[in-house]
Amino acid sequence: MSSDVILETVFPASMSEAAEIVADAARERRAVYFRGAGTHFQYGCPPGRAGIAIATGAIQEVADYSYRDLTITVGCGVSLNRLGELLAQQSQFLPVDCVFGGDGTIGGAVAWSPPGPRAYRWGALQDYVLGVRAVDGMGRTFFAGGKVVKNAAGYNVTRLLTGSWGTLALILELTLMVRPLPEQLRLLSWVVTKRDRLERLLSCLIASRSEPSAIEVLGGPRWEKDRFLRVGDHHDECRVVAVYEGSAGEVDALCDELRRELSEAGLKIEEELPASSYASLSNFLADVARSSCVYELSVRPTRLAAALDQLRNLRPRASFLGHAGLGRIFAFADEDGDVTPESMVRLRGAIATLGGRVTVLRYPWDSSWNRTAIWGPGGTASRYMQGLKDQFDPHNILNPGRYVFPP
Template sequence: MTTANTEDAAKQIAAKLETLLDSQTEIIPWEQVDYHWKQKIESAIASDTPPSYLIYPHTQETLAQIIQTANEQRWAVLPCGSGSKLNWGGLVKNPQLVISTARLNRIIEQATGDLTVTVEAGVKLADLQQTLKQHNQFLPVDPAYPEAATLGGIVATSDTGNWRQGYGGVKDLVLGLSIVRTDGKIAKAGGRVVKNVAGYDMMRLFSGSYSTLGVICQLTFKVYPLLESSQTVVLTGDANGIEKATATIRMSSLTPTAADVLSSGMVHQLGIGKGIGLILRFQGIPESITQQSNQVKMIGQELGLIDSIYREDEENPLWKRLQELITISQTESSVTAKIGIIPTQMISFIRQLDQLTDEQGLGMINLGSGLGSLLLESEAVLSQLSKLRSLLETGQGFLTVLTAPKPIKQQFEPWGYRGNALDLMRNLKQKFDPNNILSPGRFVGGL
């Protein structure tokens, strides 16, 4: 598309939008978009042709009008929150509009006694946690970019983090949601109590949908009381010892709220020992924490592993550093990925990761679910990705590329899905987004 044609298209879009936007809605032409937003958007789209506008609706109703108009005009839309995960998944094909829910940031209702909270999608997790803390409550998710991440973006990418061990995934915390459909209608599902009804399980369907079926505008979460005390135990050593320790802990009555196996590269970067690592967080009453921590130490000592204890001021920085290492790329060629594997095979995979990357690859896998994260930085990253995906798929697992330079995503399909549910996903996409305007190309199979 020539520059003149692009400008004409932008003017036509602006003319259509002017009739429906309220006075508070911010509509920013591409040439006026902030440099950091431009970087995020350019890394998320397939072509070199930028979108015409970045739009911040301030109400759910205005958001619905914009989506309805985009659908009628066949404008491709890239929805997002703060943009922290905008470049996760596949490259989006030719979006005309980027629509941010960052200004939909009201905490609508906090039912303290019911342990629920209802928020708009643009509320930042960090802000919600501060509000909940005033009532001795919290939402147990620990996503990438926790200071910037919005709740809509966290659910759309199903980005739970380390608390998965104790509290389940994001989809297990969502009691209800509202979404803007492509026809402009606002549809609601669930509520402040869990209730099964006939039809789609919308909370699970939209968790991890990457805004390809609808735009999340409101959410109700189950929250939890703040825990009285916390302590982290780390075991490090040879792979055989860590493998036996994970098997013992998995079969025990121990109840860590976070539990992850760490690659040798991750252990080295954290400065917590040598070899492969196992990191466990215990939270609750002090007596229980002490008892469980001592039990883990005994398991480690019997297997010749080195143990370390992190308390109070040492503990939170350790988990923060862990999250930063696995999500924040250090070079322009870095690749981050989400992986899944049968839990009993995770140590074998970590061994192979260490061998393939000369212990430079960073890996972390949840003890219970087998879900994890990778960060690779190498000139041979394409070869490494292919080999690691093959290893995981052999063990009935998967590797999904989250962030990577455009040339990598153009050569290495980010999702690599080979299961039998693709026809079902296509049917769902056709039902929810028949004109294919929502994040086209971002999801599995180019959906």
């Protein structure tokens, strides 16, 4: 974060200490910014005004692990790697991809983490957050949700906080639902050039009774160095990857089912990739160059191939990874350094014709980018979002400027 805006960084050792720091800041009307492991602090907008940063990496208490009930309660500073290791001891896992890498904290992931490939079958991170302990912009500690899977009482505040970029509350502790760890992972792959074949293949995969965990479409220079995921130099060429996981017998049966369905559609499985290749798909934002812009296209899944055409026409050197079943494409400007607000406005207009939208996730923090160029024009939901912000943080001290709300 910018050194002229962050006046001081504090490192609370406990949840109570972090809550006291926010309460003090609330009384003084001082801005506070939250940081876990710092894996994605360059995403979003820059800090809006001078304040302090709260680094939560030391809040790593594992308060409870009820493995028979498939729940775990941890502090916000627990890294995703450590969480995965704890769960693996009981042959369990959190079926959410570490898109920024495993060094990131669970608190940072819940505050904002784009969906990974597995979200197609397993759902997004918000689906696994059962309860939270948090502190709002008035310095008040509160609890939301619960510690059991079957909990439907009251408003679902946990979903509201998940993905709010820390602008509504500082999440201190989380109770998460987990699942049994799959025994086997298989990646089936195709290289596709023609749009009509891409649409036919994706349609078959999405409608398939074989239930893949992920359906990914990737292309561009970024993947050239990957031995297994790379694609050719043809402008329209892309790679499709279908991911299957579960018990060994289950995965084999699912792949056999897909093979039958593809045969009926005049298609076939072209190749199988090593299971280790999944790490590159899962951690797709972990190694993006610090100077690169990152932007997201969201459309209906049936229009993903058309959206890729628009992206390649307007940004021919952009690399991309698309979650086909979700209709979301993440573009990386590794070889596409002339990304400007004007270029994003043109792309946003093209995607709007498909009923979709474009959001700029990372960009140079300079004055040429305004909030409309980054987030797009505000709709009717903006008024309701601002109303929620005013309830949780009436003095606008929590991460001001970093998200859609004015600084």
